[in-house]
Every structure is written in structure tokens, then in C-alpha cells.
Amino acid sequence: MEILIPLIILAAVFAIDWFAAKAMYEIAVMKGHPQKKYFWWCFWMAMFGYLMVIALPDRHGTQSVPSADELPEL
Numbered sequence: 918m919e920i921l922i923p924l925i926i927l928a929a930v931f932a933i934d935w936f937a938a939k940a941m942y943e944i945a946v947m948k949g950h951p952q953k954k955y956f957w958w959c960f961w962m963a964m965f966g967y968l969m970v971i972a973l974p975d976r977h978g979t980q981s982v983p984s985a986d987e988l989p990e991l
Contacts (some may be wrong), residue, residue: 934960941970949976 938959945955951975959966 931950932956937963938966941967945973947977948973 933972938956941959942953942956945951948970955970957966958969968983
């Protein structure tokens with residue numbers, strides 16, 4: 918009985934971590950980074966993985982920089 922409570926707590930921690938890593942992986946996919954490694958970084962390294970996903974650049978929202986010929990005159 919005394920080992921049951923720590924096992925339940927450990928299972929709850931893994932479940933919460935799995936859902937959080939899944940959400941962060943979905944954010945990485947929305948940013949244009951579909952590699953599964955972002956899920957595993959978030960799952961095993963928690964805060965370090967979350968910060969890594971937060972720092973990813975957004976590949977879908979990139980716009981081309983206009984050339985000097987396209988710039989308006991002031």
C-alpha cells in the first residue's frame with residue numbers, strides 16, 4: 918500500500934508532462950517545425966524543451982523583404 922501512492926503520483930506527473938509536451942509539439946508544428954524531437958525535448962527536459970519551442974522562429978509568417986527598387990520614396 919505504501920508504494921501505491923508514489924506510483925500514482927509518478928503516473929500523474931508523466932501524464933501531465935505528456936499532455937504539456939504534446940501541446941508544445943503542436944505549437945512547434947504551427948511554427949513550421951514538424952520534427953518529433955520537439956515533443957521529446959519537452960517531455961524529458963520539460964522547461965528546457967518549452968523554452969526551446971518558444972524560441973523557434975515562425976517559418977509560416979515569414980515575408981520577403983522588399984528590395985531597394987521596391988521601397989517607397991520619402
